[in-house]
Amino acid sequence: MMIICGHHQKVDYQENGEGAYDLAFLPRGKRMAGTGSFSEILDGENNVYKYYSEGEWRKSVSGKSVAIVNPTTRKTQYKVQACSQAEVNKVMEAAKIAQKAWAKTPLWKRAELLHKAAAILKEHKHPIAECLVKEIAKPAKDSVTEVVRSGDLISYCAEEGVRILGQGTFLVSDSFPGNERTKYCLASKVPLGVVLAIPPFNYPVNLAVSKIAPALIAGNSIVLKPPTQGAVSCLHMVHCFHLAGFPKSLINCVTGKGSEIGDFLTMHPGVNCISFTGGDTGISISKKAGMIPLQMELGGKDACIVLEDADLDLAAANIVKGGLSYSGQRCTAVKIVLVMESVADALMEKVNAKVAKLTVGPPEEDCDITPVVSESSANFIEGLVMDAKEKGATFCQTYKREGNLIWPLLLDNVRADMRIAWEEPFGPVLPVIRIGSVEEGINHCNASNFGLQGCVFTKDINKAMIISDAMETGTVQINSAPARGPDHFPFQGLKDSGIGSQGITNSINMMVKVKSTVINLPTASYTMG
Ligand code: G3H
Secondary structure, three states: OOEEOOOOOOOOOOOOOOOOOOOOOOOOOOOOOOOHHHHHHEEOOOOEEOEEEOOEEEOOOOOOEEEEEOOOOOOEEEEEEOOOHHHHHHHHHHHHHHHHHHHOOOHHHHHHHHHHHHHHHHHOHHHHHHHHHHHHOOOHHHHHHHHHHHHHHHHHHHHHHHHHHOOOEEEEHHHOOOOOOOEEEEEEEEEOOEEEEEOOOOOOOHHHHHHHHHHHHOOOEEEEOOOOOOHHHHHHHHHHHHHHOOOOOOEEEOOOOHHHHHHHHHOOOOOOEEEEEOOOHHHHHHHHOOOOOEEEEOOOOEEEEEOOOOOHHHHHHHHHHHHHHHHHOOOOOEEEEEEEHHHHHHHHHHHHHHHHOOEEOOHHHOOOEOOOOOHHHHHHHHHHHHHHHHOOOEEOOOOOEEOOEEOOEEEEOOOOOOHHHOOOOOOOEEEEEEEOOHHHHHHHHHHOOEEOEEEEEOOOHHHHHHHHHHOOOOEEEEOOOOOOOOOOOOEEOEEOOEEOEEOHHHHHHHOEEEEEEEEEOOOOOOOOO
16 A cells, blocks of 8 residues: 555645645745745746846747646646757857856856856755756655755765866876887867756756756856756756856756757757757767767666575665665666566565555655656656556565656566567656566666666675676666766667767866877986986
């Protein structure tokens, strides 16, 4: 029996007549999205959030807006500006000019401003968390955690940038055959220019700053295109950078319809780098983008292999947390369990016992399972569940859905002919395949188009290492669920899961190019000491 959060038997909201809903989850005095320090980002007359260009909060001349639907209430929660292509052009031009001056700003000063922005962001964690709860139905505590984690990421990035960007390489020519010591090469890291940052809905703040902070410390300017769902959280976060006092036009944020400005942005000649996190749209962006560096993370079908000697309590805890936190809407969620047949019954008993304790309901009440981001997402998940049902999967719980809220569901005895064996539900539905050998598990993992992360549960570190080497994924976690963090660890996907490597250090290095100056001497010169 699943627990329904708090007193709610079903999701039931009181509208106050102005499109605002019960905010009881926030401490008193902290209900501030769009008010107080944030009042200038909202066009109060029309109740539409403004976009950020040339250091100012502006209304689009299009006069149009994009509605953001609250996943829980399924009513319009916020509206943002529908920017035009002409407004994008203006932002690009200004960002290009601002970047030139920023590249000449001393590294320590860039770091100082980033530390300031991090502190302001953390100070405003409650109003930003409020937006996350309302826009993407992230549980209240996780929403606060996302903002705090983002502040920490910015600060770490500032410090890492000071360390690694202050260093270059010094090479001498006589190590290569045919050369005497007549050439000294000084290689340093210089900015790329304008970085286009496109974060996804599930971490609109954190995955935006994981692009913005490395770009800025490396001397680049930023054009941010937030996801529609999550845009208001992003705008609040950008305002924290504004309050920190970054030069105007260095950071810009345009909102609008993908159909109007999506391709226009990604194919814009003013863009020098794209950092994108999201779904397979990234594949089409990579085909259309020009000859510029791309950083992409496009999801995963992370496998969890459980061996006969695994600590089953540990595996069960990680399967439930890794597979179902934020209702499975994480690229690094456990998306398929591959368990050895001999321990499958015992594992499933433990997993199902934990699933029964999960709370289901609104994000305001900090439930474990909250509504998925949109109706179309819920319909997609339902399609996968129905396909598995028709093909004979064992339902460990009864399938239940109310609006966008889907109760957690484990599907046992899944087979390779079921869509759920291969597709990412991005919802609280987790398939389990019983395997007869480790090779079977590895083969299933490697047959996927994705290759983000995977995990293996075993007490034998030697076996774990062999399996890790055999799994074609960017990361393998031994005895823990897949996860991106800590945020300075390298984070990368193989195959359709992405291009390049992220994590603070790798992102900074990705957002620079190497520039060499070679000193040519008339005669060879050797240091004799
Ligand atoms: O959704 C994609 C994120 O990169 C996953 O991050 O492992 O911290 O949840 P996470």
